Amino acid sequence: MIKLKINGQEKxxxxxxxxxxxxxxxxxxxxxxxxxxxxxxxxxxCTVIMDKQAIRSCxxxxxxxxDREVTTIEGLHPTGDHAVQKAWRQVNVxxxxxxxxxxIMQAAAxxxxxxxxxxxxxxxxxxxxxxxxxxxxxxxxxxxxxSTGV
Amino acid sequence: xxxxxxxxxxxxxxxxxxxVENVSRRNVMKGLGIAGSFVxxxxxxSRPAFAYETGAGKMPHGVVVDxxxxxxIAPDGIVTIIAHRSEMGTGVRTxxxxxxxxxxEADWNKVKVQQAHGDEVRYGNQDTDGSRxxxxxxxxxxxxxxxxxxxxxxxxxxxxxxPVTEVKATNHEVVHAASGRRIGFGDLAADASKEAVPAIAxxxxxxxxxxxxxxxxxxxxVDLHDIxxxxxxxxxxxxxPGMKYAVIARPPVTGGKLVSFDGADAMKxxxxxxxxEVKGWPWPSKFQPLGGVAVIARNTGAAIKGRxxxxxxxxxxxxxxxxxxxxxxxxxxxxxxxxxxxxKEGDVDSALKSADRVITGEYYAPHLAHVSMEPPVAVxxxxxxxxxxxxxxxxxxxxxxxxxxxxGIPEDNVTINVTLLGGGFGRKSKCDYAxxxxxxxxxxxxxxxxxxxxxxxxxxxxxxxxxxxxxxAGLDKNGKVIAWRHRSVAPSIASTFAxxxxxxxxxxxxxxxxxxxxxIANIQCENPEAxxxxxxxxxxSVSNIPHAFAVQSMVGELAHATGRDQKDMLLExxxxxxxxxxxxxxxxxxxxxxxxxxxxxxxRLRRVVELVAEKGAWGxxxxxxxxxxxxxxxxxxxxxxxxxxxxxxxxxxLTVPRVDTAIDCGTYVNPERIQSQIExxxxxxxxxxxxxxxxxxxxxxxxxxxxxxxVIRIDESPLITNVHIVPPGPDTPPSGVGEPGVPPFAxxxxxxxxxxxxxxxxxLPIGKQLET
Numbered sequence: 001m002i003k004l005k006i007n008g009q010e011k012x013x014x015x016x017x018x019x020x021x022x023x024x025x026x027x028x029x030x031x032x033x034x035x036x037x038x039x040x041x042x043x044x045x046c047t048v049i050m051d052k053q054a055i056r057s058c059x060x061x062x063x064x065x066x067d068r069e070v071t072t073i074e075g076l077h078p079t080g081d082h083a084v085q086k087a088w089r090q091v092n093v094x095x096x097x098x099x100x101x102x103x104i105m106q107a108a109a110x111x112x113x114x115x116x117x118x119x120x121x122x123x124x125x126x127x128x129x130x131x132x133x134x135x136x137x138x139x140x141x142x143x144x145x146x147s148t149g150v
Numbered sequence: 151x152x153x154x155x156x157x158x159x160x161x162x163x164x165x166x167x168x169x170v171e172n173v174s175r176r177n178v179m180k181g182l183g184i185a186g187s188f189v190x191x192x193x194x195x196s197r198p199a200f201a202y203e204t205g206a207g208k209m210p211h212g213v214v215v216d217x218x219x220x221x222x223i224a225p226d227g228i229v230t231i232i233a234h235r236s237e238m239g240t241g242v243r244t245x246x247x248x249x250x251x252x253x254x255e256a257d258w259n260k261v262k263v264q265q266a267h268g269d270e271v272r273y274g275n276q277d278t279d280g281s282r283x284x285x286x287x288x289x290x291x292x293x294x295x296x297x298x299x300x301x302x303x304x305x306x307x308x309x310x311x312x313p314v315t316e317v318k319a320t321n322h323e324v325v326h327a328a329s330g331r332r333i334g335f336g337d338l339a340a341d342a343s344k345e346a347v348p349a350i351a352x353x354x355x356x357x358x359x360x361x362x363x364x365x366x367x368x369x370x371x372v373d374l375h376d377i378x379x380x381x382x383x384x385x386x387x388x389x390x391p392g393m394k395y396a397v398i399a400r401p402p403v404t405g406g407k408l409v410s411f412d413g414a415d416a417m418k419x420x421x422x423x424x425x426x427e428v429k430g431w432p433w434p435s436k437f438q439p440l441g442g443v444a445v446i447a448r449n450t451g452a453a454i455k456g457r458x459x460x461x462x463x464x465x466x467x468x469x470x471x472x473x474x475x476x477x478x479x480x481x482x483x484x485x486x487x488x489x490x491x492x493x494k495e496g497d498v499d500s501a502l503k504s505a506d507r508v509i510t511g512e513y514y515a516p517h518l519a520h521v522s523m524e525p526p527v528a529v530x531x532x533x534x535x536x537x538x539x540x541x542x543x544x545x546x547x548x549x550x551x552x553x554x555x556x557x558g559i560p561e562d563n564v565t566i567n568v569t570l571l572g573g574g575f576g577r578k579s580k581c582d583y584a585x586x587x588x589x590x591x592x593x594x595x596x597x598x599x600x601x602x603x604x605x606x607x608x609x610x611x612x613x614x615x616x617x618x619x620x621x622x623a624g625l626d627k628n629g630k631v632i633a634w635r636h637r638s639v640a641p642s643i644a645s646t647f648a649x650x651x652x653x654x655x656x657x658x659x660x661x662x663x664x665x666x667x668x669x670i671a672n673i674q675c676e677n678p679e680a681x682x683x684x685x686x687x688x689x690x691s692v693s694n695i696p697h698a699f700a701v702q703s704m705v706g707e708l709a710h711a712t713g714r715d716q717k718d719m720l721l722e723x724x725x726x727x728x729x730x731x732x733x734x735x736x737x738x739x740x741x742x743x744x745x746x747x748x749x750x751x752x753x754r755l756r757r758v759v760e761l762v763a764e765k766g767a768w769g770x771x772x773x774x775x776x777x778x779x780x781x782x783x784x785x786x787x788x789x790x791x792x793x794x795x796x797x798x799x800x801x802x803x804l805t806v807p808r809v810d811t812a813i814d815c816g817t818y819v820n821p822e823r824i825q826s827q828i829e830x831x832x833x834x835x836x837x838x839x840x841x842x843x844x845x846x847x848x849x850x851x852x853x854x855x856x857x858x859x860x861v862i863r864i865d866e867s868p869l870i871t872n873v874h875i876v877p878p879g880p881d882t883p884p885s886g887v888g889e890p891g892v893p894p895f896a897x898x899x900x901x902x903x904x905x906x907x908x909x910x911x912x913x914l915p916i917g918k919q920l921e922t
Binding site for chain 2: 015016018019020022023024026027028030031032033034035036037038039040042043045072073074080085088089092094095096097098099100101104122123124126127128129130131132133134135136137138139140
């Protein structure tokens, strides 16, 4: 039996220990904010935070998440008002929105690690997250806004 | 400050209310306050009343203008407005209801938006494609709003015992100015529903100077809060009790079929419940499923792992030898020989013979995959002769028809719930994934979700065409272009509907080939044959991509050959401000629009060039290794010009410091979303120019995922993209926004590369062509 915490709640799994965490979160737990984009850690749509680090849940097996704390977009802030989420709305970042949970989780992890990232640091940290609609200019603006309040 | 932002950009105005209600047949509109027989299922725009006509009435099921269908007012004053088009990132499910709210004087803070399901008899055409939602629905949505407003005013006048001319709807209430009395919309709803529905000709639309929302760009999309909190629902986010998860192994070659399979190892995978054949249709079959072997499991991860363990034998069929290098040579060879003549002015053969010199350019643009971030996915629940589907589809009405046909049940028994689309770009105009879910649900007697993996998406797409374009331009001794022959060779989308379709369809040649706007005495456009060997489909901007790439690259080549500035060359070729007459074109598609309303107007084309040149500081000095390029293109009846600045280092690494784009899309609703579409178009244009290429070997797509079919990431995106919107004239008809930003980008980029390096890119993608 694998035990882990997702958004503060204890979850158990006694199925395939190699099941990607993404599918446990989405299909077994039923939290659908975390998205499937590539299955190969190439696009970042499935990004969640595990023990303060952004990870790609599509290639993280659930056994690697055993006894860890996982935060998904639903658990980032109780009312959806994390600084990154607020900045995202202020800058009107999303177009289709599908990649945005992953983008937001990646940005939140970046700011935990580096509260004042510069231009290059933002671009580097966010370069694993693809947005096919092409919201990058606004993503960069929003991350900066979240980090500075300006 | 390190962050580059777009100066002058309108931003923000966040407002969090629960804005969106998903609708299903179990949740029909409640609190319907306005009723009446206000249904017109026919073209409703008449020139005397509204200054222009559109092609909306000619779309399948035309237009419905009916406040009863689109608007409901609850006693508490909440106004619910139906969005009948699909939201894939353009903002349409905000902007169309916003038009209704504007015209009926509803307070947007008291408006909820409800997504229509697929029902074109009820809602009119729902095909969300061709960049036409705003252009077809600006006037109908205004009429719906105006009708509702008129009925509210009539009800209020009766209640107050005053002439209707003395009351006025203002911000969610009807006001009698003389007495200062006012009645809220919610209070009036029941009475208003009893009012006669006004005739369309009697409706008074608001004076645009009184607009509170339209044209302002101050309203955020209704899904904004849900998207940022993970509560927005896309196709894969539907969960039903007892739902099974399926992935499908499909024939790797278009037109191939299943011979046999062994599912024993798949069945051993933990969580796998069943392995079964899925029916396929022979190619071409429009949007019918390819068939194959489905693995059914308790979760998607188990289904994928089970599929990996399948042993399948395929019959590859007639396209088993499709190979991209040979096919390119075949296309290029065809482009060097005469083809079907589609446009002919003057005598191009003798003009080319008599020319002082002839500049010839051969251009190549490969297949592209859509790779929307959300791969195709659908949920279906089929019970007996009834089917309910939840899916991210651009064509809810078409999906309903196709599900009904595929299952052999009446269309009335099919409910299509339209989720948000995690990107569409034309891929989700084809509902094969929903049909797969319907077939599996019927077979299993349970709700089924079919999830495509990224590999499925890349390898079984309805791909963007692949094309060879050849342009010969003849110059007289003064350097004036006197002859222009353009041959375009590309497999057609028509081949997805009918076998042996070897010529581009009217809607493809009308995308930048026969509608070429230059003022040249001798013009000939030709289309030699090209047989298809895979499924070809609409991809954002469609044939405009190769056509604009060729035409606008040739402009750069001519500028170089004659020693002129690119912009000056471009303006000279466009020539005098005029309405172009294309009498020699037999089937001038014009994006389905009446030419009187949407002619090719070279004054507007010139204007976007001049605007982008001014705002984008054309001719500015740039550092060594940098270069500027310009291109213009009319598509989806909008006019777009781009200037791209490139920087190329001594190893050939390409970056884009700045992009400026000017767009003239006529009358517009939400300039903030126009800006986002154009920003995104630069990214998509850069993706396809730099990396985009799907190739075939042995009939199989050779790419699989974002590692071998890369798209632009944030670290390669332009440092700044400026968007300049041409203010509309009075009664300028609205035109497309979603697609027209893409086509000019690639040629502006490659013209810039030429300016920086002297290297002319004639084949996309750029790939390693710049590496030294």
